[in-house]
Amino acid sequence: MLNLCAAKWEPRWVDFFGGETRTPEYRAVNEMGEVPVLEHRGKRLSQSGVILHYLAAHFGKFAGGNEDERREILRWMFWDNHKLTSYIATLRYMVHLAKVGEPQVHDFLRGRMKASLGILDSHLQNRSFAIGDRPTIADLSLCGYLYWPDEFASAGRITPGVGAWLERLRALPGWVHPYELCPGIQERVESRLPFDGAADRRDLLLWADAGVGDLHHRLEKAIQPAVILELERGVET
């Protein structure tokens, strides 16, 4: 979302694996103990769905054009939070990143994810984007975890309808693969090296953990833009 809106930003880590999100200091930032948090002009927002709505209004991009469209966007974003990205994110974290959880739990999450991908595929059979002919924050929410199908253990075979939709999103001006949002980030994640951010992106701070797992989540979410952000110095619009 941020790149698609040409915002400048830089990363800043939260030590998720070191327990930072469980500290009183972090809970004062977000009582839900989650990243991302967006800070902008004295407001502190969390939940990527809220942040997407905020940025859509701020940039005047990817929003609904009328009440019906806004409700349709909200519908798909609630569904995504409940039925798609939620399950994929948990499965990917367990199987690919932290390598935790029992096989029965993986199978449970995999089954839910497959059913949801089927619903999404059907929905995309006769439209280009989630709510019609143009991309909105609903697409940016839904696509968040779908650019790493190999990272949820072959459970996430991307169907043709979903695949074509991902290609349409990829073709948007400014689209960058999450792993390319910060040069060298994938290697740093894999080697668990800290990363202090790209000096040329100073308008916005992205907070993410320096550990092995959640950083992926945060980075991929930079696209949707579920990263911990500080926009206090202003988003370039």
Next chain:
Amino acid sequence: MLNLCAAKWEPRWVDFFGGETRTPEYRAVNEMGEVPVLEHRGKRLSQSGVILHYLAAHFGKFAGGNEDERREILRWMFWDNHKLTSYIATLRYMVHLAKVGEPQVHDFLRGRMKASLGILDSHLQNRSFAIGDRPTIADLSLCGYLYWPDEFASAGRITPGVGAWLERLRALPGWVHPYELCPGIQERVESRLPFDGAADRRDLLLWADAGVGDLHHRLEKAIQPAVILELERGVET
């Protein structure tokens, strides 16, 4: 929500356990294959979070008073869809109603639910309702599954902060325990009898399944108001 807004309504079943939500006819109503669906004045809405927003606007009740409040409501509703009601609903369905799923999956859901209830309890330590001094649709979303703590297998011990908040909601004018929304409903659910609705509530149709499980979900959600509704004859405002 409907009762709290003094809407008139009557129940109408969807045969969830008989597979009705998987039929092409039902998918034409809601491609997500879920209840509730709200139909009102030619609009067909699904996702309880969307329906709550719609009804809040329609009735002028339980909405946010400004942009900050609306974002805070949305934040807690996204969190609820991702982290609280979602896990509780699935756990309760598996353990109490359909008696399916493996113990490891139950434990996984239980752990997630407990963590979320802890976050909600902390949040309610210094405020009466989710976003402050008055109830909103965020509360109605969050409370949906919490009036049956015995139905998610002792995993959902209600902490004092959450318990006091549930009592505050229970004290709202018009509040009715979900099992009392339709007289005799609990027995009918347990005996799997069909139920054709209360004749004295004719302005609104509630569609729910006649099976053992999802009917509970729909009824409890009548409060939030995630039931399948037909409001085509108009909500009494």
